[in-house]
Amino acid sequence: MTPIAPPVPLMQSPPGAETVIDGVRYLYFAGTGYLGLAGHPEVIEAACDATRRYGVHSATSRSGFGHNPVTLEVEREAAAFFGMETAFYYSSGYVTNHMAVQALAASAGALFVDAAAHFCIEEAARLAGRAVIRFRHRDPGHLAETLGDHLRPGQQPLVLSDGVFALTGAVAPLREYVRALASHAPAALVVDDAHGWGVLGEQGRGSLEHLGLWTATVNADAAADGVKLFVGGTLAKALGGFGGVIPGSRSWVDAVRAASHYYDGASAPPCAAAGASARALAIVRRHPELRRRLQANIRQLRAGLGGLGLEIGDSPAAQVGVSIGDATNMRRIHETLKTRGILVPYIAAYSGSGQAGLLRFAVCATHTPGMISRLLDELRRVL
Numbered sequence: 001m002t003p004i005a006p007p008v009p010l011m012q013s014p015p016g017a018e019t020v021i022d023g024v025r026y027l028y029f030a031g032t033g034y035l036g037l038a039g040h041p042e043v044i045e046a047a048c049d050a051t052r053r054y055g056v057h058s059a060t061s062r063s064g065f066g067h068n069p070v071t072l073e074v075e076r077e078a079a080a081f082f083g084m085e086t087a088f089y090y091s092s093g094y095v096t097n098h099m100a101v102q103a104l105a106a107s108a109g110a111l112f113v114d115a116a117a118h119f120c121i122e123e124a125a126r127l128a129g130r131a132v133i134r135f136r137h138r139d140p141g142h143l144a145e146t147l148g149d150h151l152r153p154g155q156q157p158l159v160l161s162d163g164v165f166a167l168t169g170a171v172a173p174l175r176e177y178v179r180a181l182a183s184h185a186p187a188a189l190v191v192d193d194a195h196g197w198g199v200l201g202e203q204g205r206g207s208l209e210h211l212g213l214w215t216a217t218v219n220a221d222a223a224a225d226g227v228k229l230f231v232g233g234t235l236a237k238a239l240g241g242f243g244g245v246i247p248g249s250r251s252w253v254d255a256v257r258a259a260s261h262y263y264d265g266a267s268a269p270p271c272a273a274a275g276a277s278a279r280a281l282a283i284v285r286r287h288p289e290l291r292r293r294l295q296a297n298i299r300q301l302r303a304g305l306g307g308l309g310l311e312i313g314d315s316p317a318a319q320v321g322v323s324i325g326d327a328t329n330m331r332r333i334h335e336t337l338k339t340r341g342i343l344v345p346y347i348a349a350y351s352g353s354g355q356a357g358l359l360r361f362a363v364c365a366t367h368t369p370g371m372i373s374r375l376l377d378e379l380r381r382v383l
């Protein structure tokens with residue numbers, strides 16, 4: 001029998017520490033707006049201002065008909081945030097991997113994908129027209145084994161993974177992947193850092209920075225120890241805007257634009273999205289204390305969940321997927337917390353959710369210590 005899907009909630013306020021859903025204001029420990037910028041007055045004003053000046057959007061693709069100033073502003077801001085020469089801004093982070101893979105597939109003999117990778121990585125790999133081999137989730141030993149088993153002489157491997165996994169918050173062991181790939185050089189590793197950007201690393205540049213892999217060769221189409229590292233992601237999560245970004249050297253960004261047709265054949269993101277994104281990136285750069293507040297909240301949440309005896313793994317990410325008994329029990333916890341004004345989603349089926357699903361806790365920079373304590377107190381009562 002097909003399970004009946006629960007009704008999709010109606011969000012009636014910007015997502016934030018408190019969010020109105022189906023007419024009720026909840027303490028909201030969900031979503032991906034980790035820096036709490038989606039409802040920031042300056043970001044909203046920038047979205048309105050861009051729309052007033054330039055209209056809803058440019059109503060065509062950029063290469064033949066022209067850029068608008070606010071799209072270019074996002075690209076300048078993103079390049080500055082990532083400390084790179086330039087950036088490409090497009091309508092959805094979902095297509096990031098598709099674009100990167102299109103730019104790299106010609107030289108790749110086979111693609112190796114984490115078995116719990118996000119849907120968009122999985123789809124990008126399938127569309128590449130190359131053999132796709134899945135390795136066990138976050139298992140560099142198994143990656144090394146599959147590289148040995150599946151690569152024919154002279155074939156180059158292309159590995160794809162999330163930097164931080166959407167549901168669990170686990171960080172991919174990217175250093176170990178690079179090590180495994182070095183003996184199959186030349187090789188490439190593409191990381192979707194949708195959930196790492198803005199959260200991890202000294203400057204918020206994500207999982208590569210956190211793991212000490214942020215070097216001049218990243219997104220420069222240049223190898224270190226025979227391995228080229230590429231990263232892309234979305235502005236629609238911690239970074240507080242909307243749309244996807246690939247930052248990089250001029251030559252890598254040109255190669256991405258040339259290999260896919262998102263530049264030639266798709267409209268640029270709406271001006272409101274671009275205005276919001278440019279302003280949000282500027283705020284993130286100007287206010288590193290936002291990230292420090294988020295990191296303090298992450299520590300409080302994770303220490304609290306661990307203190308309740310829950311298995312939370314070892315990660316500095318803003319979301320934690322926790323398995324507590326079976327699906328019925330997790331639904332009960334979700335529903336009970338909801339009656340007490342706290343929203344923690346139970347995710348039954350998503351990339352990496354496993355058979356029983358998970359309760360997914362997410363914290364943002366605008367939660368107060370008191371809000372997190374309240375969640376932990378209520379959770380203790382319902383466990």
Ligand SMILES: Cc1ncc(COP(=O)(O)O)c(C=O)c1O
Pocket residue numbers: 091092093094095118120162166192194195234235236242243244
């Ligand atoms: C790992 C990952 N990549 C990409 C996306 C999609 O990004 P966007 O919403 O900008 O299309 C998501 C969204 O949930 C994600 O979790």
